[in-house]
Amino acid sequence: xxxxxxRELERIKASEVWRSIFRSGSGTSNLHRSQAVQQNVFxxxxxxKIRSRVLDFKPTWYLGAxxxxxxFILVATGILLMFYYHPSVPQAYSDMKDLQFVVSxxxxxxxxxxxxxxxxxxxxxxxxxKVFYRGAYRPPRQFNWVIGVIxxxxxxxxxxxxxLLPWDQLAYWAVTVGSNIAKAVPxxxxxxxxxxxxxxxxxxxxxxxxxxxxxVILPLTAVLLIAIHFWRIRKDGGLHVPESKKP
Amino acid sequence: MSxxxxxxxxxxxIGQQSTADSRKGECENCGRRxxxxxxxxGSLIVAGVGAGLFTYxxxxxxxxxxxxxxxxxxxxDQFPPGSVTLDPQSGIYMINGPKGYYALGAICTxxxxxxxxxxxxxxxxxxxxxxxxxxxxxxxxxxxxxxLPWLKVWLSDDGYLMVDRSNILKAQEFVKV
Numbered sequence: 509x510x511x512x513x514x515r516e517l518e519r520i521k522a523s524e525v526w527r528s529i530f531r532s533g534s535g536t537s538n539l540h541r542s543q544a545v546q547q548n549v550f551x552x553x554x555x556x557k558i559r560s561r562v563l564d565f566k567p568t569w570y571l572g573a574x575x576x577x578x579x580f581i582l583v584a585t586g587i588l589l590m591f592y593y594h595p596s597v598p599q600a601y602s603d604m605k606d607l608q609f610v611v612s613x614x615x616x617x618x619x620x621x622x623x624x625x626x627x628x629x630x631x632x633x634x635x636x637x638k639v640f641y642r643g644a645y646r647p648p649r650q651f652n653w654v655i656g657v658i659x660x661x662x663x664x665x666x667x668x669x670x671x672l673l674p675w676d677q678l679a680y681w682a683v684t685v686g687s688n689i690a691k692a693v694p695x696x697x698x699x700x701x702x703x704x705x706x707x708x709x710x711x712x713x714x715x716x717x718x719x720x721x722x723x724v725i726l727p728l729t730a731v732l733l734i735a736i737h738f739w740r741i742r743k744d745g746g747l748h749v750p751e752s753k754k755p
Numbered sequence: 756m757s758x759x760x761x762x763x764x765x766x767x768x769i770g771q772q773s774t775a776d777s778r779k780g781e782c783e784n785c786g787r788r789x790x791x792x793x794x795x796x797g798s799l800i801v802a803g804v805g806a807g808l809f810t811y812x813x814x815x816x817x818x819x820x821x822x823x824x825x826x827x828x829x830x831x832d833q834f835p836p837g838s839v840t841l842d843p844q845s846g847i848y849m850i851n852g853p854k855g856y857y858a859l860g861a862i863c864t865x866x867x868x869x870x871x872x873x874x875x876x877x878x879x880x881x882x883x884x885x886x887x888x889x890x891x892x893x894x895x896x897x898x899x900x901x902x903l904p905w906l907k908v909w910l911s912d913d914g915y916l917m918v919d920r921s922n923i924l925k926a927q928e929f930v931k932v
Contacts, residue, residue, distance in 0.1 A: 685866040685883060703811075707819050 553739045555746055567642070567749045571635035576734070578628040582666075583727065585621040593673070595719035597712040600675035625667055632663050644748035652740040655733055662730045669722035672715060683710050683718070824921035828908075831856065831916055831932040839872045839879070839890055847906060847918050848872065848879070850890055855929030858908045858918045859892045864901040879903065891927070 520526055521534035532543035542556040561567070592611055593603045607614035636656060639645055645653035672683045687710065691701040706713030741747060826845040834840055834851040841848055841861055846869060848859040859879075863870050868883035878895065879888040886897030893902050907922035908930045916930065 681868060681883065684868065688865075688867040703814050706814070706816055707821055709821055711821065713816060713819075 553735060553742065555742045558746055559749065561749050562747045568747065569634075569638055571631055571638050575628060575631040575635055578624045578631060579730065579734070581624040582621060582628065585617045585624065586723065586727075588617050589621060590723060595673070595716050597675065597715060600673060600715060604674040604676070625670060629663060629667055632660050636660065642748060642750065649740075649744045649748065652737060652744055655737050655740065659730065659733050659737060662726055662733065666722060666726045666730070669718040669726065672710075672718045673722065675715060680710055683714065687714075825917060825919050827911070828858065828916040828918050830914060831910070834916075839874075841870075841872050843869060845918070845920065847920065848903075849908075849916060849918070852890070852929070855931045856908055856916060857927065857929050858906040858916075859888075860904040860906055860920065860923075863899055864894075864903065865897070865899040870903070 518534060527533060530544070530547070532540055532547050534540075545551045545554065545556045589607065592607055592614065594600060604618075607618050609615070639653070639656070668686060672679045687701050687705055690704055691697040693700055702708065704714070704717065705711070706717050822845065826842070826847065828842065828847065828849045834849050834856065836851050839848055839850050843861075846861045848861050850857055850859065861870050862868070863881040863883065863886055865881065865884055865886050868881050870879050870881045870888070873880050877890070879890070881887070881897065881899070884898050886899035887895050888899070888903050889895055892905060905924040905927060907919040907924060908928070909917050910930060910932060911917050
């Protein structure tokens with residue numbers, strides 16, 4: 509039976525439709541395999557060949573990959589939550605309550621979104637500590653470290669903007685405090701707060717601005733920077749792995 | 756061995772390049788090219804600054820649907836002598852002190868939380884980071900960088916205490932009724 513499936517798969521892979529999508533074909537030579545990576549818009553960010561040691565748990569603890577997983581969970585659950593959420597006052601709060609008590613699986617998706625957000629912040633920090641203590645930020649990877657720092661900021665901004673959206677007391681006061689921190693910037697502080705909130709107080713304009721930042725601008729920035737971050741791994745000579753101590 | 760030198764002498768491409776180099780000084784297109792390059796760069800800079808201003812203007816709302824700064828606090832007899840009354844809606848304290856009525860802003864000067872009057876402590880306390888103020892708005896504890904602001908109070912023609920939240924007084928002022 510498995511051999512029939514395998515034969516059938518081979519037949520599909522040899523078909524014209526398959527070959528028009530995946531040009532590298534079905535061969536298993538090194539050339540075919542590297543072409544399969546090079547000619548894929550997503551995979552071509554990565555190296556064609558890596559040392560098997562890189563895939564061990566020890567060098568990375570898989571922290572970067574786990575961060576990416578939480579990001580994917582956040583995108584998927586976030587898009588689903590958007591179908592029931594109106595970014596308006598005071599409907600935002602009742603939409604959040606509806607998601608918890610009325611919408612099927614709403615409470616599951618909302619909690620998944622929230623816990624993944626916490627996990628992502630934690631994993632980003634853990635990933636940075638791991639990179640730092642392994643010395644993987646050193647040349648030639650210094651620019652990728654810089655991109656990583658910007659990604660940390662984007663992650664924190666995503667958390668912060670998402671915090672306002674339930675429009676409850678916690679959200680309101682957290683954003684009041686946060687926007688007043690922005691006000692402390694010399695000279696431009698008050699203007700920055702005004703632009704961030706779209707007014708002088710945390711109100712409907714602020715909710716809408718935070719919503720657009722949270723759902724469009726910051727995720728797009730994150731996707732772009734993540735793509736560069738992964739591409740730079742290949743360009744900077746692959747993941748940093750200390751020389752094995754084993755003989 | 757001077758193979759490299761011989762090749763350089765015999766190589767027609769290198770020879771051409773050297774004549775091109777010598778002609779560079781009298782290239783009649785260069786002035787025009789440079790002009791257009793500068794013009795292009797200049798217009799890009801102008802367009803960039805314009806886009807920046809456009810973005811800034813677009814993101815600054817011209818009309819705001821926010822509460823007006825002047826609020827009607829209430830009739831004077833609503834505030835018994837010695838009382839400190841918070842109106843959470845407008846974020847002000849109306850205080851009936853020995854010298855008369857005065858109003859304080861209730862928004863903490865640290866990070867903008869709404870403070871609360873604690874009668875048992877005889878203090879105004881902020882729930883966020885623990886700043887405390889006395890009934891004159893002077894900070895007695897916590898991280899608040901400034902005292903609570905004194906606001907302009909007056910008695911309206913129909914006998915209401917009015918407060919202008921945008922008018923912060925430099926010196927203490929009391930309203931006698």
